[in-house]
Amino acid sequence: MLTTTIYSSTLMILIAVAVSNLLAQGFKKIAPTYINLLMGLLVGLVPITNATILSFNNEIFMTAIIAPLLFFEGQNTRVLMVRKKRLLILETAGSMAVALAIVVGLAVHVIGGIVWPLALIMAAISVPTDATALDSVTGGRKLPAQVGSLLRLEALFNDATGLIILQAGVLWYTSGQLALGKNLVAFLWSAGGGLVFGAAIAFVLMICRQALLRSRWNLASSQIIIYLMTPIVIYLLAEAMAMSGIIAVVSAGLVYNGEAQRSRFSEPRQFHLSVQLINLGSEILNSFVFVILGILLARIVTGYHAAPTTGHWLWIGLLVYSLGLVGRYIHGLAVKFMSRDALIFALGGVHGTVTLALALSISVLTAADNQLVLLVETVVIILSMLVPTVLLPHMLPANQAVPRAKLTKMRAEMVAAGLHQLTQLTLTPAVEASVTYDLRDQLRQTRLRSFLRQWRQSSWQPEIFTGDEALQERRALMQAFDAERQYLYELALTHQIASKCIYELYSEILLAESLVLDPANQTEV
Incomplete structure (x- = not known):
């Protein structure tokens, strides 16, 4: 019965992805991401289709969808650019993310009247940004080169930061102790260990595949299977050792970027097939992610039970998003962006499915706290997509496309x-x-x-x-x-x-x- 439900869930989401992507071809002025999101909302709001979809499973989602997606995005990022901007990445995906979590958490605690641990949990969940969602809010216009590259690099690495802060908040919530020293060690092990582990495993696999490529044992089908399994295996192994699986698959993708640059003519058919699989996989997974986001948002809204504090979650969500926007703008100025570019950087911090996945992954909260967190993060996600959709097209130059x-x-x-x-x-x-x-x-x-x-x-x-x-x-x-x-x-x-x-x-x-x-x-x- 469970197997049948898994098949029906996957089939329904894939149908929604296919239909929404076809519809996007007829509505060129609307970003495909929004079409995917609306299709997911429709699936989630219609009882018959909603009943075919299983309850959200965070582990499956992160392993089967987010890990390969980040692996592909890492492979499309040049290692040289990461090396050149490593300090800026640490400042943005590390220091800024931690500072924002502390400031936003404190504000939610003081102004919103939320207990400190729960406030920190809300702030931590709003740390991860989504480079894919960013493409949907620019209105087809071109981001400044420096701003665009930093936003994409930030999105690759800040998921792990948010996850570590979230774990600290959950520990505080359950035990009543923050344990800063313990959490700092855990952060260093998770981030640093994930970075080294992912790169090391990817390097070993790369050597093995390249040796096969240059031998009579080479077979494209086996090579492709090894390649496609790489992000899933690395993610699971890293998570089993309490390292960041997200950073591990990103660093693995970066290693493979250099490999692709220097081995594309060794076996052209095989390389071409790999590139097509990456492009196809990225497109399907991106659409999959936003259809799921739409389904989850529909379920959160329809599952909300009114309480005396109705509206409390709305203005807390506004507070979290607004403070995050201001903090990102200040950071943009601090890294020497001009005022306009700093504002574009602030608006470019779009949140998506990873944010909601983190909110849904917490199982220790009380029913009331869990509902509050979900509603607050829903507001943050929606605002982070709507506000730049309205403002950025007026701030960015149009692409010089051929008619x-x-x-x-x-x-x-x-x-x-x-x-x-x-x-x-x-x-x-x-x-x-x-x-x-x-x-x-x-x-x-x-x-x-x-x-x-x-x-x-x-x-x-x-x-x-x-x-x-x-x-x-x-x-x-x-x-x-x-x-x-x-x-x-x-x-x-x-x-x-x-x-x-x-x-x-x-x-x-x-x-x-x-x-x-x-x-x-x-x-x-």
Whole structure:
């Protein structure tokens, strides 16, 4: 029964992810993250769909979703940048986070009338920030380079700080003693140990995989399995030794960043597959996270039971968020940001599912305290997303994107160059028709009726072309692709189109060529 429920929960969330991501394609002005969040709210508010979702399990969530996600984000971060900004990271993800927890906790205790341990718990839970959620609140605009990099580095490392402070608050809540010395030692062991342990295990695994890569024993499927299991294994081992699993997987990802830079051509197919898996995994996990956040928020709101203190949680949530905003602004000024950039840094401290996961992970609170913490953190999460969504688009410059109409025209002219090349060749009518269809298919404008005709032909005829015609088809496609690349090269020389757009189209042509030439990228015919 439990297994069936796990399957139904996973299936329902995956369906919600797929549908919300499709909807996001039709509402380009709304960040996909918000679409995911709204879909999660809908799933959580509808009794039938909500009943298919299991109760939240913090350990599974952190191990199966957050650990791989942070591992991928760590791998997309250059080690050199972390080394250069290590002191700034320590100040931001360490010192600032601790200072904010103390100040916010004290304010909640004094102004809000909340006992000190519970106030510290609330403050600690609001420490972790979410780099993924940050992308959804900028309105598609560009963050200042220094601010953006610091926000992303902070989000990689401050989860562990918040977790350690939370553990100190829980210990204080249950025992009545803060035990500063003990908590300081625990922090150093957790953060420092996690950093060294994650890097060490990742280094050993990297050496093993690279040795396999250079031997006759190399097999892509085994390599991929080892790679995908790495963050989960490292997280579980680190947590079992009372180290920070989060920092361990981040440091492991940083080690793998250097590996990817210098081994991408050893086995190109395998490397390309790994990159695609990282991109696909990151996209799915990010969407998964915000669908879950929406479901959890819906359950918190619908599960709230009114009490004489109704509204107390609302203004405490406002207090926690406001003080955090002010503290982040002051820190931005302290690290030599200009006033405007300091404000952007403050607004960029967006909270997401990790914050809520920490709130849901506490099992020692009384029912009333637990409900208060959940409601306060819900307010903090919502404010941290709504406020920058309103303000940041007015403070940030718009990205200089190439207009969609211009991109469409460029792609059409590229394909036209390939079609023109066909007129210079001597082809049989059948080959010419087939190649013309394939080239026009690059425009993504072929009619469904035309596709069905091609599908019927390829499905019912065992071999469409054999002998000379098969060779004709392959050579015709290669020469057409050459013409398309030449068009893009000449366009690049004019400096009228951003290089990124030209590289994107160029890479599409190279991938299409690999489908024609490389047996490993072809389906059986």
